[in-house]
Amino acid sequence: MESITKNRQSLATLRAMVARAYGPDQVPSGTTEWVHELGHGWFNVAYRLRLRDGYQAVLKVAPPAGVEVMTYERRAMATELAALALLAQTSVPVPRVDFADTSRDLVYADWFVMRYVDADNYGVIRSSLSPCEQEQLDVEVGAATRSLNALTGSAFGPLGGPGVPTWRQCFLGLLEDVLHDGERRAVDLDYAGIRARAKTHAHHLDEVTTPHFVEWDLWPSNVLIRDGRIVCLIDHERAFYGDPLIEAGFVATQLPAFGNPTAFLRGYGRPPLTEPERTRRRLYNLYLTTTMVVEAVYRGRTDPDRNAWARARYTEALAAL
Template identity: 30%
Template sequence: MDFRSIPRDPHAFQQPVTAEDIQRIGRRAFGSTARVTSAVELGGGMYNTTYRITLGGETEPVILRVAPSPERQFASEHELMRNEYASVPYLATVGDLMPRVLFADWSQEIAGRDWMVQSHLNGVPAPDRLGAYSRDLWPGFFAQLGEIAARVHAVRGPHFGPVAGPGHPTWGAAVVASLTAIADDVSRLGLDAADLRKVADIAGDHREALNEITEPCLLTGDLWTVNTMLDPHSPEPVITGVLDLDRTLFGDPDADWTIRMATAKEDERTAFWDTYGPRHLSPAATWRGLVYEARHVGAIRLERHRLHNTDGVRDTYQLVAAVLAQLT
């Protein structure tokens, strides 16, 4: 087998599996006679370990994604791969853009980790292709993102919180639980989580503003440029695929990472709203947006720590302080 892994520090968060593990995965997913002839680890993602694999007798590759071992996962990011798997029926509205799940295994009998095999999406990652286009064509890309987000946000769920659970009866309870889980993870790392706990307390004290959200809408959790594929031959940016939606949850669309990114700058991304639709921000919605920003920054703090980005971790404290200055 042609086996290629990305060289990584032994202490890095992402860790490879062995060639033997991949052969065992191939046999479990495709039958006892299956043989993997090629397994190439792909970069770009920062959470799961991903391989493009080819099986003997097959011309089309498939994608193998292997979750981090359970002890490496933050409580606030518990079993994200299982959450993505549970989200597939709800994401049917964008099913034409998403990879198909071919096999999933939560037994952890192979490598002690969850894994999933998906169909291979054609195209090239948007971060590798978008910059090749003239910037006057970029609004078309962001308009497509707006249309995709609108389709997802139109889906309703049975509870508030992560798609796979735990579910909450109100949006306020889900937000406070999420903030608390992130703060607990930060504390377990030996970092100061007092700022995030203060936001959680404020959110709890004013949960009536959060509970104005009564419909649990499906949120992508992580959709932006890095999660899209583009047609490599089109004269203008055309989204051909959407992937890695493992942070899906039910709640307020304004709490989605996609909305945060769409509002981050006044540039080509303003075309997002042409297809998504206008926002009507009440004082309560503006207040909720501050709570959501603290939640996003808390998750960023965890990710930057995972990537050993000390300066980036430090910067998050200034960002949360700015939020608290407006909340209090």
């Protein structure tokens, strides 16, 4: 996917990064056959590397310093590294981080390398799978999401802190950040309507009292599969401590355009949502779809069909509240 946030590097710089991470003896001797850009992500640029001894790695580079990003994205790479460190202590399959560099001397941006996982991207091949295969994998995604959510923190908000004591304060802050981002770039949204709906229904957020690890971005495109099973979860830069009900798998319970959530809910082991939970999920859908509309401007996304789809979902989410 194309985005102005992708911080592409020259071959000379990529060789220098390999030397720093793995040593000069691992720098490939070929021309370009050892490096391949992975194009599925929207935010960071990612390269698949083959080192001199055949070891394969993925290099991720944060956006260039001069590119304006949304408020919640400003420490995205630090968040991903914190998430990977947390999840490495669990049974959830995530990539192993080999090296991280925040010195910004080779590249004026943070970057890290991790072990490459040889598997298919579920989001890419999902349409080619049978309904039965899709259902089985959606059940697995539900179970994996529940495992992630089992981790808890001491406060709501960023993994690295500082957090806040209540979920209401945290969520309303997240929403306000996105609204400020939209206002800063003059994105056409019903700002007064969004704020009014959030204020009206905010008391339902007080039901959430424990800060759980939430991935927030666990869509099929961030799931790697092999032989019909999940082997790795990727792209953890949007994780934080919050309400598990904000996870991507629950979106379709209130916005049918996102698919059928039945298999995910079965894998998660979740009973039907209560009325207050449905209201919370509608708030989260409004936050998600508002973010989708605003981020299109920050990413320089010009695909008219994708942008129209996002705006239609935002309109639905606003009306649902």
